[in-house]
Amino acid sequence: MNYLVVKFGxxxxxxxxxxxxxxxxxxxxxGKWQPIIVHGGGPAISKKLEQLSLELQFVDGLRVTTKEVLDVVEMVLSGTVNKGIVRSIAKAGGKALGFSGVDGEFLQVKQVPNKALGYVGEVTNVNETIISDMALLGYIPVISPIGIDGDGQTYNVNGDVAAAAIAKSLKAKLCFVSDVPGVYHIQHGEKKILNKVSSEEIESMIAAGVIKDGMIPKAQAAIDGLNHNVKEVAILNGKERDSLIHYSEGKRIGTRVVLGGEVANG
Known part of the structure; x- marks a missing residue:
């Protein structure tokens, strides 16, 4: 089966x-593709944290997650956001099952090395049988990126990182859906979309500060995925009509991230 992991924040x-x-x-x-949705929900989380007067902190695009923040993250992501996406798919005539990485220990994790981030996890294993079973039953999986460790402790997992881990496990294509048409640079005062950019160029753009904040984990997740059997990584504008269909048909749209030192082209 050809899996397509679609991540949007x-x-x-x-x-x-x-x-x-x-x-x-x-x-x-x-029937050509089995879509798998991995979602974030940063703005909704931030709004709820502000309502509860809890402090917002980020390090390199990753949310610092205290015990209190983790409770809010899980409530918003696995509850409000996840079920909203399930409803949207049902409205579009599809069948979806929404769950988090905690369910069935789908996303097994450990705490990230930077303990200053708090309860933030990195994925150590993906229970891919859950996905294949859902696909056979005709469902579209909708996944909230909360993970669990061997002691039953839950962790907040960056959505981009979770999506890349799932794509690696399934040897799937990975598509990041954003509100921008892809990776771009400024040329003669105008934004120019790069239809193809290499992993080396991505790393250079991070070092130069061209890619920053929340785009950093997205870019790093793309490179990590390509280094671990992900067939292809793309960044698309979800607001552009039929962008996902055009991508699935192999049309030139968004930015395709590739391994090596190939020269990006417009």
């Missing part, structure tokens, strides 16, 4: 048109 979630979910359903029903 909170920055674009509320702006995705109905046609985006219709595209997801269409891809599954056509």
């Amino acid at each position: 909170g920055s674009v979630l509320e702006e995705l048109p109905d046609t985006f979910y219709e595209n997801i359903v269409q891809l599954q029903k056509e």
Whole structure:
């Protein structure tokens, strides 16, 4: 089965048109691809934390997660956001099952080395049988990136990192859906989309500060995925009509991230 992991974050979630979910359903029903959705929900989490007067802290694009913050993250991601996406797929005529990485120990994790981040985890194993079983039953998995360790402790996992780990496990293609049309640079005062960019160029853009904040874990997850059997990584604009369909058909859209030192082209 050809799996396509589609990851989108909170920055674009509320702006995705109905046609985006219709595209997801269409891809599954056509039978060539089995879509798997991994979602974030940063803005919704931040809003809830502010309402509860809990401090917001980030380090290199990753949210510092205290015990109190973890409770809010799990509530918002696995509850409000996850079920909202399930409803959107149902509205588009599809069948979806929403769950978090805690369910069935789908995402097994350990705490990241930087303990200053608190309860933030990195994925050590993916229970891919859960995905294949859902696919056989005709469901589209919708995954909230909360993981669990061997002691039953839950952790917040960056959505981009979780998506890359799932794609690695399934040897799938990975598509990051954002509110921008891809990786770009400024040329003669105008934004120029790079249709293809190498892992080396991504690393240089991070070092130069061109890629920063929340884009850092996304870019690093793309490179990590390519280094571990992910067939292809792309960054697309989810607000652009039929962008996912065009990508699945091999059309030139968004930015494709490739290994090695190939020269990016417009």
